Amino acid sequence: GDSVTQMEGPVTLSEEAFLTINCTYTATGYPSLFWYVQYPGEGLQLLLKATKADDKGSNKGFEATYRKETTSFHLEKGSVQVSDSAVYFCALFSANAGGTSYGKLTFGQGTILTVHP
């Protein structure tokens, strides 16, 4: 079945440092890939997405490229801020003809990011 593996956390960085959070996936067919962010006490917010190989999703300085050959979708940001402290989730949606994927996102375990001033 589908699965997503994220790098072990937590990740602690100083402000303006470079961020990478690794994400690899296993899926049938050609999934769509997402990064969601969760701030304390809140639900999930979509950060960025990519729907086909070599697509680059970007938002708020974050970027991720859909790499089919390495089945990866690593999240990067060149200069993190204290306000980026949150939990980041990599997720995939894998449509299939059988319909067993209706409405189902498969998530990684989440990576806690803490940014210090």
Next chain:
Amino acid sequence: KAGVTQTPRYLIKTRGQQVTLSCSPISGHRSVSWYQQTPGQGLQFLFEYFSETQRNKGNFPGRFSGRQFSNSRSEMNVSTLELGDSALYLCASSRTSGRVSYNEQFFGPGTRLTVL
């Protein structure tokens, strides 16, 4: 446009009781999915509803059930609560084109259920 709303935000129940959680999707969204989030298991898919029909279900016991109304609002019910049901329950909605759901889901703030 208002986002996904969930009520109540917090709930405390005791073992053996049952609970009903409510979700109102973004206006115009007809697909509603539910997820359970726990520290140990992470985010797990519960079920998805479209046009008042459950189209997909995750690997949860029959104590977990749901329904969707004609206005796309959805409820989920957990009967005979167990301590392990303590979790954040998240609802998400997505647009559809015919019966096909767009893969981008928009999440509500969640309902924090504590079972004592």
